[in-house]
Amino acid sequence: MNQRLTLLMILSVALAACAGVLGLKGTQNPSHPFEHRAHVLKGVNCKECHAGVNAAGELDDVHFPTPKDCVRCHEKPHDTRDCRTCHTEPYVRASADLARKHLKFTHAQHMAEVKGDCVRCHLGVAEPNPTALRPAMATCFGCHTHQDQWAVRDCDGCHVDLEAEHVKPSSHVVHEGDFVREHGVRAASARDLCSSCHSERYCASCHGVGTVPLLPARRAFDEPQLSGLHSAGFRSRHSEEARAQPGVCTSCHSENSCKDCHTRANVAAGGKAQNPHPPDWLAAGRGGGQHGVQARIDPASCAGCHGGAGEQLCVGCHKVGGSGGNPHGSNFRSTKNKTRDVPCKLCHAGGL
Amino acid sequence: MCKTAAMRRRYWVSPLLAFCGTLGLTRNVCADPLRLRADAVAEAQAPAGLVILEGRDKIRPWLYAEGLVWTGAQNTPNADPAADVMVLAVRLREPHGLGEVRAGRFVVATGAVRPVQIDGGHALARAPWQSTTLEAFAGAPVVPRFGTTGYDWLGGGRIGQTLYSRATIGASYVQRRSHKDIADDEVGADFAAIPVRWLDLAARGAFDLTSPGIADALASAAVRMSPLRVELFAAHRSPSRLLPATSLFSVLGDFPSQSIGSTIRWEAAPRLDVLASGAGQHVGGEFGGNGFLRALLRTSDRGDGNLGFEGRRQDVSSAKWTGLRGLATLPLGRGFRYATEVELAFPDAPRGRGIAWPWGLAALSWRSSSGWEAAGAVEASATPEHRYQMNALLRVSKSLEIR
Numbered sequence: 245m246n247q248r249l250t251l252l253m254i255l256s257v258a259l260a261a262c263a264g265v266l267g268l269k270g271t272q273n274p275s276h277p278f279e280h281r282a283h284v285l286k287g288v289n290c291k292e293c294h295a296g297v298n299a300a301g302e303l304d305d306v307h308f309p310t311p312k313d314c315v316r317c318h319e320k321p322h323d324t325r326d327c328r329t330c331h332t333e334p335y336v337r338a339s340a341d342l343a344r345k346h347l348k349f350t351h352a353q354h355m356a357e358v359k360g361d362c363v364r365c366h367l368g369v370a371e372p373n374p375t376a377l378r379p380a381m382a383t384c385f386g387c388h389t390h391q392d393q394w395a396v397r398d399c400d401g402c403h404v405d406l407e408a409e410h411v412k413p414s415s416h417v418v419h420e421g422d423f424v425r426e427h428g429v430r431a432a433s434a435r436d437l438c439s440s441c442h443s444e445r446y447c448a449s450c451h452g453v454g455t456v457p458l459l460p461a462r463r464a465f466d467e468p469q470l471s472g473l474h475s476a477g478f479r480s481r482h483s484e485e486a487r488a489q490p491g492v493c494t495s496c497h498s499e500n501s502c503k504d505c506h507t508r509a510n511v512a513a514g515g516k517a518q519n520p521h522p523p524d525w526l527a528a529g530r531g532g533g534q535h536g537v538q539a540r541i542d543p544a545s546c547a548g549c550h551g552g553a554g555e556q557l558c559v560g561c562h563k564v565g566g567s568g569g570n571p572h573g574s575n576f577r578s579t580k581n582k583t584r585d586v587p588c589k590l591c592h593a594g595g596l
Numbered sequence: 597m598c599k600t601a602a603m604r605r606r607y608w609v610s611p612l613l614a615f616c617g618t619l620g621l622t623r624n625v626c627a628d629p630l631r632l633r634a635d636a637v638a639e640a641q642a643p644a645g646l647v648i649l650e651g652r653d654k655i656r657p658w659l660y661a662e663g664l665v666w667t668g669a670q671n672t673p674n675a676d677p678a679a680d681v682m683v684l685a686v687r688l689r690e691p692h693g694l695g696e697v698r699a700g701r702f703v704v705a706t707g708a709v710r711p712v713q714i715d716g717g718h719a720l721a722r723a724p725w726q727s728t729t730l731e732a733f734a735g736a737p738v739v740p741r742f743g744t745t746g747y748d749w750l751g752g753g754r755i756g757q758t759l760y761s762r763a764t765i766g767a768s769y770v771q772r773r774s775h776k777d778i779a780d781d782e783v784g785a786d787f788a789a790i791p792v793r794w795l796d797l798a799a800r801g802a803f804d805l806t807s808p809g810i811a812d813a814l815a816s817a818a819v820r821m822s823p824l825r826v827e828l829f830a831a832h833r834s835p836s837r838l839l840p841a842t843s844l845f846s847v848l849g850d851f852p853s854q855s856i857g858s859t860i861r862w863e864a865a866p867r868l869d870v871l872a873s874g875a876g877q878h879v880g881g882e883f884g885g886n887g888f889l890r891a892l893l894r895t896s897d898r899g900d901g902n903l904g905f906e907g908r909r910q911d912v913s914s915a916k917w918t919g920l921r922g923l924a925t926l927p928l929g930r931g932f933r934y935a936t937e938v939e940l941a942f943p944d945a946p947r948g949r950g951i952a953w954p955w956g957l958a959a960l961s962w963r964s965s966s967g968w969e970a971a972g973a974v975e976a977s978a979t980p981e982h983r984y985q986m987n988a989l990l991r992v993s994k995s996l997e998i999r
Contacts, residue, residue, distance in 0.1 A: 266864075266867050266893070395758065395761070396722055398692075421818065421825055429829075430798050432706075432707055432766070433756065433766055443652060444664075444683045444687075445650060445662065445683045448682050448702065451703045452713040452738070453739075463635065463991065465935075465957060465959055465971065465973050465989055466933070467925070468925065469904055469923060469925055471890075476957075477953055477979075480955065481919070484943060485915070486915075489833075489853070490879060491853065494839065537880065540851050541835070541851050541853075543835050543843075543845035543850060544845070546845050547845045550845075577807060577809075578806060579806055586775070
């Protein structure tokens, strides 16, 4: 019985500890953050502390209260230090400063519309432990539908420079799930929408053939929490990953990418490396061993090493009348002229 | 290949000129700042050094310029200093959103057209009633490191129609020539819809006109029901049709691969995200599958510290392996942060490449409020080629804004 009780106590303590870690309950904050909620419940009007905010224009200062504003009500402060020494959270101020830098916004224009009701946008002030006081964009959409601006991708009305803002949308085009895989199909109908936030180099860092010889994931080696392709020990497992998803590599890489990299690493054909193919790769007789099947499963892998001039290796056997026979699949059709166009004329020389 | 001194100089001078060109474009900067960033990256294993310079500026709300160049050197025999321009583009936008034009070096990706980096132009026009878009692009596919190839070009376009602000359908076409011969000739269709707030639908498909058949097709449907997001996806790929039609391997006929699966994201707790994905695959007449489970726990509300875990299994055709990965980032104060990541991959068929491929990295980084960043890491691994390998990485970056 005692053992069960001990176990139960240990479990309770563990659960309580986990609740804090998982963010299920607010952690004790030694800085005694400013209690907006208490002031709202007391009926203190926001403008009493944030004096002048109702007339603030686009470039005016953010209206944070000074100790003078506090002592108007709190006549006997419990400490001689500046109230902001303890009763503040740096990210709230930083968030407001960033908003001033990134958004075209005037309080003066909005205060009239909401009839001085700040909580209508700043929902966080009424919450017990708000993580943010800056309104989410979804709140803006509560009044501004922006349908016309959305249609023409015109974000300049509110955002100074979305690309520089590095904002992650929370209410639209949410990049959650396995977005690395998903982004291709999502971007197909809305490339211009992607470019409202992402600069040219963002696409080029993966999809450019003149890509910096260092993958983005490799460049950000100190941020392993970011998901990305080719992370961690990708070099070791790239062969397995390429074989599991034929055709995926060629979404970004040219068929020469394999050869270029293998040549640099000295594991390409002609280097120190041995023949990578298994013993039954090229068997005599019908079927010719494994190579025909594997070439149909992942032709890009073959082209990776045997592309360009290396194609002559195939033509030696598979030319018309050659020992390799017809390499085309059963349903092969082509609009190319076999005697004139590349690659047909490699095998069909002389109009055969 | 023997290179003249002039050619060697070109490697260094061209990116410099390109970058200066970008800066020149931004001469008349007013309120908006010119943003510059320089990264210097060194790797002990190669050993190699790399400098990446990028600059961008929104000169006016309707005019935007961007450039990114890199130059590097490898300390290996016969290795030349190399450099390239990755992006050098100017974008002009009609103030009312009726259209935009891009010119320079950039990536074209629209509709079912697979992303391709070109030196050329791209124009987009929207009908005044804003529901029809027309795009056209043309240029020469980029050849890395200032190489040139004659008679290589591509051109194409897309027409898109928005329906009741809820759906978009589009049709696209691209033709690419390599040494005058057709390398790609494709038509495509795309579709996206948000019929209700909690449902996202998207699909695209490309049809190869050279060797008639579906080159690739993707579809995705996602349902959002906080704290869950469930996505169903399907893909069909014909690998030989994804190769340039000038390659001999494009005429072999192939075994198209298909996959169908689901990804579930669960916000299990305010600081804990769980992502699970699984798919069944049909590759080369064989059935298989792959899946992973990933969890990320933020150790503070601001997310500056993280603990992560991932387990992965791939079991398709001859590619069978299991992997485990763990990561941790820890803020140390005063702008310092420690990060570590470990991975263990176990191939089912080692074939003399080792029974496990462990990989680990420990990094220390520092970020200042003045725009300086520095990070160093030690990486150790056992790979299929090497029983033991160590590497050191260093990155120093500086970002600045000039008004």
